[in-house]
Amino acid sequence: MKKISLLLAFALVATSLFVQTAARADEVPADAEWTQTWFESGDGTMLHADVFLPKDGKPTDRHPVIVSIGPYFGTNALNGDPLTEAGPIMRFGDMIEGGKIFERGYAYVQVDSRGFGGSGGCYSYGGVGEQMDAVAAVEWAASQKWSTGKVGMWGKSYDAWTQVMALANKPKGLAAAVVQSPIDDGYKIAFMNGVHYNAGWYATPALYGGYDLLPPSLVDSPPDEFIYPLTGTLTDPSCYVIHPAMSNTASDRRDPYWQEREISALARKSKVPVMWSHGFNDANTKPDNFLDTWDGYAGWQRGWFGQWDHVRGNESDLVGRDRFLDETMAFFDHFLKGKPLPKAPGRVEVQDGEGVWRTEAQWPPKDASYKRGSMEVLPGEYTDDAQNDAESGEGSWTFTPPTKHSVRFAGTPVVNVEVETMVPNANLVALLYDVDEAGTARLVTRGAYLIEAAGRVKFELYPQDWILRPGHRLGILLSGNDSLWFNPTPTGTPVTITGGKVKLPLLKWIRKSNLDGGPAEAQENVPVTTVDPQIIEERTGTARLPKMKKRR
Structure with a gap:
């Protein structure tokens, strides 16, 4: 009832108090006409949309449509001040302006997912409701009289999640x-193999509930923008409790709550052409939260992958390379308008751990093989006390001998160890480092696993593309935590490693850079620790790290 009373109170005073002092949330693009409308989702929930059409067009013109759908297009505490601001929220103004989409003849539609902005319903945090909304948004845009019937989608983070929902449900x-x-x-934004991510991820689902509860703009919102959001609070208030509770306690990915949000298996079957961008240092949506759909995808796809964190592909200063926006506009022009697709040297543009760019026909590359590379994990012990982080280096180390030649891997390293525990649900965090001659260890990748019982534990680390230079060695640190990334519940008990291996997807063939570009900004913040030379000497095991070959 709090939301209802707030909305009614705000609505009563809006016209008398705020109209004269309104500020613009964002300016409507100069070459577009903006209107607002509503349409039904699959279960009757009313969804709010901002529609932008080229200003110089005729009423009879039909346009290919770019659609974005998510929680970020309404005026609220996340995106502005609902008490004073008027106008649309142009979340993707960089795409609109840099891509010159209205000049190119595109229409653009941004839709509030249920519960957010001016839409009805209660947010479903990736569940069936939001999946319905993604389908409805695409099909509504395709069916309008000003549409050619061909729809492209654009998004990052949550509104990229809604795109994967659409791929899974084939609108x-x-x-x-x-x-x-x-x-x-959805499971992978809260847990990794049963281990919860750091403290902020306990609060995130409730924050989205808070965004849902906030009113729309009191300056220029039509009555429907107040009425429809009330329906979610009245008819389905349970969402404000369910999503925070499940995201914080349901550590088993087999739980029905998470199964509803595991959409990669269906999305992978889609044949819709996709252009991907994802960073191997993304602490927000996580470095692996694309791979299950990307790997084995049935349709045409192209990818930009590298060392950046949670940024857009076109943020060239942060990614380390320009031209993403040019490539994506050419991609849309081809698949939505039928124009020729410019030739590219490879389907993947990838940035390695040194910030060097190259192309690949696929990623992981075809010659990446676990049969080629591995390192021993020596017996050892650590305490599951949540004290370690990636810059502390506390736990059980194993190192490879220094390599005499460059070694490159691309893909997901796999940890396979035997463990002994005194109690169930002990935490195992694995941190893989590149260690130089001075003992300076730079984090390469990480992963975690909740040990239910003693025995063999096998799990993947995050994907990475890395080159190990001569004189360097790999180091694997096993411990109870990396507090920079995880926030597990410690058991306070010892965990014994009786031995094992790390399998590495080593490349057979030498690679050379064939693209311009440089390091991502996030590479400056990768954790580094220093290891005592005596520990390295005492904890060096065996490894198989063969020399790469030159292509004939």
Whole structure:
């Protein structure tokens, strides 16, 4: 009832108090006409949309449509001040302006997912409701009289998650998608193999509930923008409790709550062309939250992958390379308008751990093989006390001998160890480092696993593309935590490693850079620790790290 009373009170005073002092949330693009409308989702929930059409067009013109859908297009505490601001929220103004989409003849539609902005319903945090909304948004845009019937999608983070929802549910009219820093499995934004992510991720679902509860703009919102959001609070208030509770306690990915949000298996079957961008240092949606859809995807796809964190592919200063926006506009022009697609040297543009760019036909590359590379994990012990982080280096180390030649891996390293525990649900965090001659260890990748019982534990680390230079060695640190990334519940008990291996997807062939570009900004913040030379000497095991070959 709090939301209802707030909305009614705000609505009563809006016209008398705020109209004269209104500020613009964002300016409507100069070459576009903006209107607002509502349409039904699959279960009758009313969804709010901002529609932008080229200003110089005729009423009879039909346009290919770019659609974005998510929680970020309404005026609220996340996106402005609902008490004073008027106008649309142009979340993707960089795409609109830099891509010159209205000049190119595109229409643009941004839709509030249920519960957010001016839409009805209660937020479903990746569940069936939001999946319905993604389908409805595409099919509505494809069916309008000003539409050619071909729809592309654009988004990053949550509104990239909604794109994966659309891929999984195959809406009519979806012809292309640009998916940046997405989520393809809701479980993976809260847990990794049963281990909860750090403290902020306990609060995130409740924050989205808070965004849902905030009113729309009191300056220029039509009555429907107040009425429809009330329906979610009245008819389905349970969402404000369910999503925070499940995201904080349901550590088993087999729970029905998470199964409803595991959409990669269906999305992978889509044949809609997709342009991807994802960073191997993304602490927000996580470095692996695209891979289950990307790997084995049935349709045409192209990817930009590298060392950045949670940023857009076109943020060239942060990514380390320009031209993403040029490539994505050419991608849309081809799949939505039928123009020729410019030739590219490879389907993947990837940035390695040194910030060097190259192309690949696929990623992981075809010659990446676990049969080629491995390192021993020596017996050892650590205490599951949540005290370690990636810059502390506390736990059980194993190192490879220094390599005499460059070694490159691309893909997901796999930890396979035997463990002994005194109690169930002990935490195992694995941190893989590149260690130089001076003992300076730079984090390469990480992963975690909740040990239910003693025995063999096998799990993947995050994907990475890395080159190990001569004189360097790999180091694997096993411990109870990395507090920079995880926030597990410690058991306070010892965990014994009786031995094992780390399998590495080593490349057979030498690579050379064939693209311009440089390091991502996030590479400056990768954790580094220093290891005592005596520990390195005492904890060096065996490894198989063969020399790469030159292509004939």
